[in-house]
Amino acid sequence: MQQQRLAFFDEDYLSRSWKMLTRVPGWIKPLLLLTLVSFIPIFGLIFVLGYTLEWARLTAWGVDSSPKQSGVDVGACLSCGWRALLVMLCWTIPWGFVSSALRQMLPMVPLLDLIFSVLTVFVGVIATAAALRATIYQRFSAGVGLDIIFQMLGADYQGLLRIAGISIFGSLVTSVVGGIIMTVGSMGVVPSIVSLAESMPDMSLEDPIAMGKLFGTLFSALGPAIAIALVVCGLISVTFNLLSTNAVGLWMLQFDVPSWGDKDAPLPPRIPATPRVWAAPDHPVVPADPLLPTSTIQPAPQQPAEQSTPPEDGSAR
Numbered sequence: 539m540q541q542q543r544l545a546f547f548d549e550d551y552l553s554r555s556w557k558m559l560t561r562v563p564g565w566i567k568p569l570l571l572l573t574l575v576s577f578i579p580i581f582g583l584i585f586v587l588g589y590t591l592e593w594a595r596l597t598a599w600g601v602d603s604s605p606k607q608s609g610v611d612v613g614a615c616l617s618c619g620w621r622a623l624l625v626m627l628c629w630t631i632p633w634g635f636v637s638s639a640l641r642q643m644l645p646m647v648p649l650l651d652l653i654f655s656v657l658t659v660f661v662g663v664i665a666t667a668a669a670l671r672a673t674i675y676q677r678f679s680a681g682v683g684l685d686i687i688f689q690m691l692g693a694d695y696q697g698l699l700r701i702a703g704i705s706i707f708g709s710l711v712t713s714v715v716g717g718i719i720m721t722v723g724s725m726g727v728v729p730s731i732v733s734l735a736e737s738m739p740d741m742s743l744e745d746p747i748a749m750g751k752l753f754g755t756l757f758s759a760l761g762p763a764i765a766i767a768l769v770v771c772g773l774i775s776v777t778f779n780l781l782s783t784n785a786v787g788l789w790m791l792q793f794d795v796p797s798w799g800d801k802d803a804p805l806p807p808r809i810p811a812t813p814r815v816w817a818a819p820d821h822p823v824v825p826a827d828p829l830l831p832t833s834t835i836q837p838a839p840q841q842p843a844e845q846s847t848p849p850e851d852g853s854a855r
Contacts, residue, residue: 543600546792548697548811551785552704558597559780562604569780573772585612586776588619590783591673597787598674598795605780618676622669625681629665633658660702664691666786667698680801689805690793697789701782708778716771723763 547554559565572589575582589605592615596603637654644650667690672681681687691698797806 544597544602544788544791545812546788546809548694548792549700551697551701551788552707552781554788555781555784558602558604558784559777562607564607565604568605568607569773569777572776572780573769576772576776577768581616584619584623585615586619586779587622587669588615588617590780591618591622591670593780594670594783594787595673597784598670598790600791600796618673621672621676621678622681624678625669625672626662626665628682629668630661633661656702656706659705660699663698663702663705663782663786666783667691667790670783670786670790674795674798675801677801683801686801686805690790693805693808694789694792698786701785701789704778704782704785708775708782711778712771712774715774716767719767719770720760720763723760723766 572586576586578585589610593603593605637658641654664687668681668687671687672678674680792809792811794806794809
């Protein structure tokens with residue numbers, strides 16, 4: 539199947555990722571499956587991480603693709619997820635120690651606390667970029683090479699800041715939706731507690747039987763709301779994780795991944811953002827969709843054995 543090469547636009551990461559995610563019929567099915575898989579302890583989260591990075595790897599290569607709905611290599615996703623997890627820990631654990639020390643030294647006023655929270659998300663996005671580089675090379679060491687990572691960061695840290703904004707927005711949406719579900723669900727708790735109190739007027743907090751009935755009442759009233767909140771919030775979280783990680787792949791387009799050589803080789807010249815098209819100086823028109831075909835992908839240049847092979851198929855159908 540002939541693939542099309544993505545053009546690099548230094549903007550619109552969220553909308554472009556959303557178009558790539560939703561353009562194939564049945565796009566909701568992998569999201570639902572990933573949400574269910576994410577509840578599997580450890581291995582589920584590792585698989586979701588690997589699956590997400592495998593899609594972003596295709597994007598970084600310039601393949602205009604959507605998440606796979608069939609033919610997913612579970613073993614490859616788990617291997618990719620383990621590697622990526624180790625890479626991300628190498629970036630986030632040191633920041634955890636540094637931020638903890640700074641929080642002890644500085645007075646934690648609300649503004650400083652907000653700044654640290656944003657910086658933590660930003661470091662997480664940098665860690666994702668490092669994990670994606672390790673996924674492209676299929677080598678752990680490619681994700682912990684500070685020199686190349688900082689070269690990319692210095693070339694365009696603003697793009698990663700915008701991607702951090704996607705993650706923050708996703709967290710806010712998840713919190714708001716979860717709060718609404720729990721608020722609606724808790725409306726049935728008060729009548730149940732009042733009814734229990736009326737039936738047991740001498741109820742004491744030290745009475746194990748009374749406490750058992752109280753917790754049973756709370757669980758029966760809040761249980762459905764908690765289950766719904768977990769599934770819905772999990773779905774939102776998985777969706778935004780896919781979008782933000784693929785956005786890192788879109789950001790990495792500017793570094794011309796098909797031209798990368800050895801993992802320690804210097805980065806090739808940065809590809810400038812494709813300019814917008816105007817009909818006349820004072821008469822702007824809607825720019826061409828950046829997802830529309832720009833040029834047919836040519837066979838990637840011969841890479842050293844150390845670099846991963848080019849993606850075989852970006853249709854992800």
